[in-house]
Amino acid sequence: MHTISQLLEDVLWAHKTTYQTLLRMSPYWIIFVKQCDLAYEQARKQRKLQLQELDKLRLEAFENSQIYKQKVKKFLD
Structure with a gap:
């Protein structure tokens, strides 16, 4: 169950990282001069x-399987 603070944090993060049409960049990009690809990067590393x-x-x-084949071959020879 999400608390209000967790939901608010998620909403604010989504707003900060969403591409803004007027600015043609996200607020995150303006502040930190890089895209926020943390979730993608983490998923890529996990994969x-x-x-x-x-x-x-x-x-x-x-x-x-190679060891098994060798043992069977020795047994049959």
Whole structure:
């Protein structure tokens, strides 16, 4: 459940980062001279970490399958 202060904070953040037609830039850009891409940047980093973890799991599964194949081959030979 959101409190009024949390909702107000979210609304103010949205207003500060929203592109303003008259100024042709957001108030955040005017003050800090950069775009506010924090949510996007954080999501991108999280996705990159997830992909790295998935690659590790895939590689581990491949290595385990190779070990299994070698053991089966030795057993059958």
